[in-house]
Amino acid sequence: MNKKQLIVKLSGALNLSKADAERTFDTITNTILDALKADDxxxxxxxxxxxxxxxxxxxxxxxxxxxxxxxxxxxxxxxxxxxxxxxxxxx
Amino acid sequence: MNKKQLIVKLSGALNLSKADAERTFDTITNTILDALKADDxxxxxxxxxxxxxxxxxxxxxxxxxxxxxxxxxxxxxxxxxxxxxxxxxxx
DNA sequence: AATTGGGTATGCAGATTTTGCATATAGAAA
DNA sequence: TTTCTATATGCAAAATCTGCATACCCAATT
Known part of the structure:
Protein backbone atom coordinates (compact mmCIF):
# COMPACT_ATOMS: atom_id res chain seq x y z
CA MET A 1 0.00 0.00 0.00
CA ASN A 2 1.39 3.38 -0.91
CA LYS A 3 0.57 6.81 0.40
CA LYS A 4 -2.09 7.50 -2.19
CA GLN A 5 -3.96 4.32 -1.36
CA LEU A 6 -3.67 5.07 2.33
CA ILE A 7 -5.13 8.54 1.78
CA VAL A 8 -8.09 7.05 -0.09
CA LYS A 9 -8.82 4.71 2.83
CA LEU A 10 -8.51 7.50 5.36
CA SER A 11 -10.72 9.75 3.28
CA GLY A 12 -13.47 7.15 3.54
CA ALA A 13 -12.95 6.24 7.17
CA LEU A 14 -12.77 9.86 8.34
CA ASN A 15 -15.36 11.23 5.95
CA LEU A 16 -12.95 13.81 4.57
CA SER A 17 -12.02 14.86 1.07
CA LYS A 18 -8.84 13.32 -0.21
CA ALA A 19 -7.13 16.69 0.02
CA ASP A 20 -8.18 17.09 3.65
CA ALA A 21 -7.23 13.53 4.47
CA GLU A 22 -3.79 14.14 3.05
CA ARG A 23 -3.40 17.42 4.90
CA THR A 24 -4.40 15.67 8.12
CA PHE A 25 -1.97 12.87 7.55
CA ASP A 26 0.89 15.20 6.70
CA THR A 27 0.19 17.26 9.79
CA ILE A 28 0.57 14.17 11.92
CA THR A 29 3.81 13.01 10.37
CA ASN A 30 5.21 16.53 10.55
CA THR A 31 4.28 16.82 14.20
CA ILE A 32 6.06 13.58 14.95
CA LEU A 33 9.09 14.68 12.98
CA ASP A 34 9.24 18.02 14.74
CA ALA A 35 9.35 16.29 18.09
CA LEU A 36 12.11 13.99 16.88
CA LYS A 37 14.08 16.94 15.55
CA ALA A 38 13.84 18.49 19.00
CA ASP A 39 15.51 15.31 20.23
CA ASP A 40 12.35 14.08 21.86
CA MET B 1 6.26 13.16 24.05
CA ASN B 2 3.49 10.69 24.75
CA LYS B 3 0.24 10.09 22.94
CA LYS B 4 -1.74 12.54 25.03
CA GLN B 5 0.67 15.37 24.27
CA LEU B 6 0.64 14.46 20.61
CA ILE B 7 -3.14 14.58 20.54
CA VAL B 8 -3.09 18.06 22.08
CA LYS B 9 -0.74 19.28 19.36
CA LEU B 10 -2.81 17.70 16.62
CA SER B 11 -5.96 19.14 18.08
CA GLY B 12 -4.49 22.61 17.66
CA ALA B 13 -2.91 22.08 14.27
CA LEU B 14 -6.00 20.45 12.77
CA ASN B 15 -8.53 22.62 14.56
CA LEU B 16 -10.31 19.60 16.03
CA SER B 17 -11.52 18.73 19.50
CA LYS B 18 -9.19 16.47 21.43
CA ALA B 19 -11.68 13.63 21.09
CA ASP B 20 -11.83 14.08 17.32
CA ALA B 21 -8.08 14.43 17.05
CA GLU B 22 -7.67 11.16 18.90
CA ARG B 23 -10.27 9.40 16.77
CA THR B 24 -8.52 10.63 13.66
CA PHE B 25 -5.15 9.48 14.88
CA ASP B 26 -6.44 6.07 15.93
CA THR B 27 -8.10 5.64 12.56
CA ILE B 28 -4.78 6.20 10.86
CA THR B 29 -2.81 3.80 13.02
CA ASN B 30 -5.54 1.18 12.67
CA THR B 31 -5.57 1.55 8.92
CA ILE B 32 -1.84 1.01 8.80
CA LEU B 33 -2.12 -1.99 11.11
CA ASP B 34 -4.87 -3.53 9.02
CA ALA B 35 -2.70 -3.35 5.95
CA LEU B 36 0.18 -4.93 7.82
CA LYS B 37 -2.06 -7.69 9.12
CA ALA B 38 -3.05 -8.40 5.53
CA ASP B 39 0.66 -8.93 4.93
CA ASP B 40 0.98 -5.74 2.97
C1' DA C 1 -7.35 14.57 41.40
C1' DA C 2 -5.32 10.36 43.11
C1' DT C 3 -4.52 5.59 42.83
C1' DT C 4 -3.34 1.40 40.51
C1' DG C 5 -2.28 -1.52 37.08
C1' DG C 6 0.45 -2.24 33.20
C1' DG C 7 3.83 -1.20 29.72
C1' DT C 8 8.59 0.21 29.26
C1' DA C 9 13.79 1.17 30.18
C1' DT C 10 17.81 -0.88 31.99
C1' DG C 11 21.59 -4.24 32.47
C1' DC C 12 23.59 -8.62 31.93
C1' DA C 13 26.11 -12.64 27.70
C1' DG C 14 26.58 -14.27 23.67
C1' DA C 15 24.94 -16.13 19.13
C1' DT C 16 22.21 -14.35 15.37
C1' DT C 17 20.77 -10.78 12.59
C1' DT C 18 21.04 -6.43 10.64
C1' DT C 19 23.29 -2.46 9.03
C1' DG C 20 25.44 0.37 5.65
C1' DC C 21 29.06 1.48 2.58
C1' DA C 22 28.83 2.92 -3.77
C1' DT C 23 26.32 2.91 -7.59
C1' DA C 24 23.38 1.95 -11.50
C1' DT C 25 19.14 0.43 -12.91
C1' DA C 26 14.38 -0.75 -12.86
C1' DG C 27 10.19 0.12 -11.34
C1' DA C 28 6.88 2.77 -8.93
C1' DA C 29 4.99 6.95 -7.27
C1' DA C 30 4.07 12.04 -7.13
C1' DT D 1 8.07 13.93 -16.46
C1' DT D 2 10.66 13.88 -12.55
C1' DT D 3 11.50 12.24 -8.18
C1' DC D 4 11.71 8.25 -4.96
C1' DT D 5 12.67 3.67 -3.61
C1' DA D 6 14.16 -1.35 -3.92
C1' DT D 7 17.62 -4.25 -5.33
C1' DA D 8 22.06 -6.51 -5.47
C1' DT D 9 26.86 -7.16 -4.16
C1' DG D 10 30.97 -8.59 0.43
C1' DC D 11 31.99 -7.87 4.77
C1' DA D 12 33.04 -5.62 9.61
C1' DA D 13 30.84 -3.78 13.23
C1' DA D 14 26.73 -2.62 15.54
C1' DA D 15 22.32 -3.93 16.99
C1' DT D 16 19.14 -7.35 18.32
C1' DC D 17 16.96 -10.72 21.19
C1' DT D 18 16.37 -13.85 24.90
C1' DG D 19 14.65 -13.96 30.85
C1' DC D 20 14.05 -11.40 34.59
C1' DA D 21 14.14 -7.94 38.49
C1' DT D 22 13.72 -3.18 39.50
C1' DA D 23 12.32 1.30 38.86
C1' DC D 24 9.72 4.35 36.40
C1' DC D 25 6.38 6.49 33.72
C1' DC D 26 1.87 6.60 31.61
C1' DA D 27 -3.23 5.58 31.10
C1' DA D 28 -7.31 4.55 32.73
C1' DT D 29 -10.48 4.03 36.42
C1' DT D 30 -12.47 5.41 40.45
Missing amino acids: SVKIAGFGTYKVAKRKARVGRNPRTGEQIQIAASQKVKFLPAKALKEVFNR | SVKIAGFGTYKVAKRKARVGRNPRTGEQIQIAASQKVKFLPAKALKEVFNR
Whole structure:
Protein backbone atom coordinates (compact mmCIF):
# COMPACT_ATOMS: atom_id res chain seq x y z
CA MET A 1 0.00 0.00 0.00
CA ASN A 2 1.39 3.38 -0.91
CA LYS A 3 0.57 6.81 0.40
CA LYS A 4 -2.09 7.50 -2.19
CA GLN A 5 -3.96 4.32 -1.36
CA LEU A 6 -3.67 5.07 2.33
CA ILE A 7 -5.13 8.54 1.78
CA VAL A 8 -8.09 7.05 -0.09
CA LYS A 9 -8.82 4.71 2.83
CA LEU A 10 -8.51 7.50 5.36
CA SER A 11 -10.72 9.75 3.28
CA GLY A 12 -13.47 7.15 3.54
CA ALA A 13 -12.95 6.24 7.17
CA LEU A 14 -12.77 9.86 8.34
CA ASN A 15 -15.36 11.23 5.95
CA LEU A 16 -12.95 13.81 4.57
CA SER A 17 -12.02 14.86 1.07
CA LYS A 18 -8.84 13.32 -0.21
CA ALA A 19 -7.13 16.69 0.02
CA ASP A 20 -8.18 17.09 3.65
CA ALA A 21 -7.23 13.53 4.47
CA GLU A 22 -3.79 14.14 3.05
CA ARG A 23 -3.40 17.42 4.90
CA THR A 24 -4.40 15.67 8.12
CA PHE A 25 -1.97 12.87 7.55
CA ASP A 26 0.89 15.20 6.70
CA THR A 27 0.19 17.26 9.79
CA ILE A 28 0.57 14.17 11.92
CA THR A 29 3.81 13.01 10.37
CA ASN A 30 5.21 16.53 10.55
CA THR A 31 4.28 16.82 14.20
CA ILE A 32 6.06 13.58 14.95
CA LEU A 33 9.09 14.68 12.98
CA ASP A 34 9.24 18.02 14.74
CA ALA A 35 9.35 16.29 18.09
CA LEU A 36 12.11 13.99 16.88
CA LYS A 37 14.08 16.94 15.55
CA ALA A 38 13.84 18.49 19.00
CA ASP A 39 15.51 15.31 20.23
CA ASP A 40 12.35 14.08 21.86
CA SER A 41 10.99 10.58 21.45
CA VAL A 42 7.36 10.02 20.52
CA LYS A 43 5.65 7.29 22.47
CA ILE A 44 2.29 6.06 21.26
CA ALA A 45 0.64 3.55 23.55
CA GLY A 46 -0.53 0.43 21.78
CA PHE A 47 1.38 1.26 18.64
CA GLY A 48 5.04 2.01 19.27
CA THR A 49 7.77 4.51 19.95
CA TYR A 50 9.66 6.66 17.49
CA LYS A 51 13.09 7.72 18.62
CA VAL A 52 16.29 9.04 17.17
CA ALA A 53 19.13 6.56 17.49
CA LYS A 54 22.72 7.70 17.36
CA ARG A 55 24.99 5.37 15.44
CA LYS A 56 28.69 5.30 15.98
CA ALA A 57 31.29 5.77 13.28
CA ARG A 58 32.67 2.51 11.97
CA VAL A 59 34.54 0.82 9.17
CA GLY A 60 32.60 -0.12 6.06
CA ARG A 61 33.41 -1.30 2.60
CA ASN A 62 32.61 -0.33 -0.97
CA PRO A 63 30.90 -3.48 -2.29
CA ARG A 64 31.92 -2.70 -5.86
CA THR A 65 35.63 -2.22 -5.28
CA GLY A 66 36.00 -3.97 -1.94
CA GLU A 67 38.03 -1.13 -0.49
CA GLN A 68 37.58 -0.20 3.12
CA ILE A 69 36.09 3.15 3.97
CA GLN A 70 35.37 5.02 7.16
CA ILE A 71 31.68 5.58 7.84
CA ALA A 72 30.87 8.67 9.88
CA ALA A 73 28.62 8.58 12.92
CA SER A 74 25.01 9.24 12.02
CA GLN A 75 21.52 9.35 13.35
CA LYS A 76 18.45 7.51 12.21
CA VAL A 77 14.84 7.30 13.21
CA LYS A 78 13.93 4.08 14.91
CA PHE A 79 10.48 2.68 15.48
CA LEU A 80 10.03 0.23 18.33
CA PRO A 81 6.73 -1.60 18.09
CA ALA A 82 4.68 -1.72 21.30
CA LYS A 83 4.01 -4.99 23.02
CA ALA A 84 0.41 -5.00 21.82
CA LEU A 85 1.69 -4.79 18.26
CA LYS A 86 3.94 -7.78 18.61
CA GLU A 87 1.11 -9.85 20.00
CA VAL A 88 -1.09 -9.10 17.03
CA PHE A 89 1.45 -10.67 14.71
CA ASN A 90 2.46 -13.61 16.88
CA ARG A 91 -0.39 -15.92 17.62
CA MET B 1 6.26 13.16 24.05
CA ASN B 2 3.49 10.69 24.75
CA LYS B 3 0.24 10.09 22.94
CA LYS B 4 -1.74 12.54 25.03
CA GLN B 5 0.67 15.37 24.27
CA LEU B 6 0.64 14.46 20.61
CA ILE B 7 -3.14 14.58 20.54
CA VAL B 8 -3.09 18.06 22.08
CA LYS B 9 -0.74 19.28 19.36
CA LEU B 10 -2.81 17.70 16.62
CA SER B 11 -5.96 19.14 18.08
CA GLY B 12 -4.49 22.61 17.66
CA ALA B 13 -2.91 22.08 14.27
CA LEU B 14 -6.00 20.45 12.77
CA ASN B 15 -8.53 22.62 14.56
CA LEU B 16 -10.31 19.60 16.03
CA SER B 17 -11.52 18.73 19.50
CA LYS B 18 -9.19 16.47 21.43
CA ALA B 19 -11.68 13.63 21.09
CA ASP B 20 -11.83 14.08 17.32
CA ALA B 21 -8.08 14.43 17.05
CA GLU B 22 -7.67 11.16 18.90
CA ARG B 23 -10.27 9.40 16.77
CA THR B 24 -8.52 10.63 13.66
CA PHE B 25 -5.15 9.48 14.88
CA ASP B 26 -6.44 6.07 15.93
CA THR B 27 -8.10 5.64 12.56
CA ILE B 28 -4.78 6.20 10.86
CA THR B 29 -2.81 3.80 13.02
CA ASN B 30 -5.54 1.18 12.67
CA THR B 31 -5.57 1.55 8.92
CA ILE B 32 -1.84 1.01 8.80
CA LEU B 33 -2.12 -1.99 11.11
CA ASP B 34 -4.87 -3.53 9.02
CA ALA B 35 -2.70 -3.35 5.95
CA LEU B 36 0.18 -4.93 7.82
CA LYS B 37 -2.06 -7.69 9.12
CA ALA B 38 -3.05 -8.40 5.53
CA ASP B 39 0.66 -8.93 4.93
CA ASP B 40 0.98 -5.74 2.97
CA SER B 41 3.67 -3.15 3.52
CA VAL B 42 2.80 0.52 3.92
CA LYS B 43 5.03 2.86 1.99
CA ILE B 44 4.83 6.56 2.77
CA ALA B 45 7.03 8.67 0.55
CA GLY B 46 9.16 11.14 2.43
CA PHE B 47 8.52 9.44 5.75
CA GLY B 48 9.19 5.73 5.65
CA THR B 49 7.93 2.21 5.13
CA TYR B 50 6.24 -0.08 7.61
CA LYS B 51 6.63 -3.76 6.95
CA VAL B 52 6.27 -7.04 8.75
CA ALA B 53 9.53 -8.91 9.12
CA LYS B 54 9.49 -12.64 9.64
CA ARG B 55 12.14 -13.92 12.00
CA LYS B 56 13.23 -17.52 11.99
CA ALA B 57 13.40 -19.72 15.06
CA ARG B 58 16.88 -19.80 16.56
CA VAL B 59 18.92 -20.69 19.62
CA GLY B 60 19.15 -18.09 22.33
CA ARG B 61 20.46 -18.00 25.85
CA ASN B 62 19.16 -17.00 29.25
CA PRO B 63 21.69 -14.37 30.39
CA ARG B 64 21.04 -15.10 34.05
CA THR B 65 21.60 -18.83 33.99
CA GLY B 66 23.54 -19.15 30.74
CA GLU B 67 21.43 -22.05 29.61
CA GLN B 68 20.55 -22.38 25.95
CA ILE B 69 16.94 -22.00 24.93
CA GLN B 70 15.05 -22.42 21.72
CA ILE B 71 13.46 -19.21 20.46
CA ALA B 72 10.38 -19.64 18.30
CA ALA B 73 9.94 -17.95 14.95
CA SER B 74 8.16 -14.64 15.24
CA GLN B 75 7.12 -11.56 13.35
CA LYS B 76 7.67 -7.94 14.12
CA VAL B 77 6.79 -4.62 12.57
CA LYS B 78 9.72 -2.80 11.10
CA PHE B 79 9.90 0.83 10.12
CA LEU B 80 12.44 1.86 7.52
CA PRO B 81 12.94 5.61 7.45
CA ALA B 82 12.86 7.21 4.01
CA LYS B 83 15.93 8.84 2.56
CA ALA B 84 14.54 12.31 3.22
CA LEU B 85 14.22 11.44 6.87
CA LYS B 86 17.83 10.41 7.23
CA GLU B 87 18.99 13.65 5.68
CA VAL B 88 17.05 15.71 8.18
CA PHE B 89 19.02 14.18 11.02
CA ASN B 90 22.44 14.08 9.39
CA ARG B 91 23.76 17.46 8.44
C1' DA C 1 -7.35 14.57 41.40
C1' DA C 2 -5.32 10.36 43.11
C1' DT C 3 -4.52 5.59 42.83
C1' DT C 4 -3.34 1.40 40.51
C1' DG C 5 -2.28 -1.52 37.08
C1' DG C 6 0.45 -2.24 33.20
C1' DG C 7 3.83 -1.20 29.72
C1' DT C 8 8.59 0.21 29.26
C1' DA C 9 13.79 1.17 30.18
C1' DT C 10 17.81 -0.88 31.99
C1' DG C 11 21.59 -4.24 32.47
C1' DC C 12 23.59 -8.62 31.93
C1' DA C 13 26.11 -12.64 27.70
C1' DG C 14 26.58 -14.27 23.67
C1' DA C 15 24.94 -16.13 19.13
C1' DT C 16 22.21 -14.35 15.37
C1' DT C 17 20.77 -10.78 12.59
C1' DT C 18 21.04 -6.43 10.64
C1' DT C 19 23.29 -2.46 9.03
C1' DG C 20 25.44 0.37 5.65
C1' DC C 21 29.06 1.48 2.58
C1' DA C 22 28.83 2.92 -3.77
C1' DT C 23 26.32 2.91 -7.59
C1' DA C 24 23.38 1.95 -11.50
C1' DT C 25 19.14 0.43 -12.91
C1' DA C 26 14.38 -0.75 -12.86
C1' DG C 27 10.19 0.12 -11.34
C1' DA C 28 6.88 2.77 -8.93
C1' DA C 29 4.99 6.95 -7.27
C1' DA C 30 4.07 12.04 -7.13
C1' DT D 1 8.07 13.93 -16.46
C1' DT D 2 10.66 13.88 -12.55
C1' DT D 3 11.50 12.24 -8.18
C1' DC D 4 11.71 8.25 -4.96
C1' DT D 5 12.67 3.67 -3.61
C1' DA D 6 14.16 -1.35 -3.92
C1' DT D 7 17.62 -4.25 -5.33
C1' DA D 8 22.06 -6.51 -5.47
C1' DT D 9 26.86 -7.16 -4.16
C1' DG D 10 30.97 -8.59 0.43
C1' DC D 11 31.99 -7.87 4.77
C1' DA D 12 33.04 -5.62 9.61
C1' DA D 13 30.84 -3.78 13.23
C1' DA D 14 26.73 -2.62 15.54
C1' DA D 15 22.32 -3.93 16.99
C1' DT D 16 19.14 -7.35 18.32
C1' DC D 17 16.96 -10.72 21.19
C1' DT D 18 16.37 -13.85 24.90
C1' DG D 19 14.65 -13.96 30.85
C1' DC D 20 14.05 -11.40 34.59
C1' DA D 21 14.14 -7.94 38.49
C1' DT D 22 13.72 -3.18 39.50
C1' DA D 23 12.32 1.30 38.86
C1' DC D 24 9.72 4.35 36.40
C1' DC D 25 6.38 6.49 33.72
C1' DC D 26 1.87 6.60 31.61
C1' DA D 27 -3.23 5.58 31.10
C1' DA D 28 -7.31 4.55 32.73
C1' DT D 29 -10.48 4.03 36.42
C1' DT D 30 -12.47 5.41 40.45
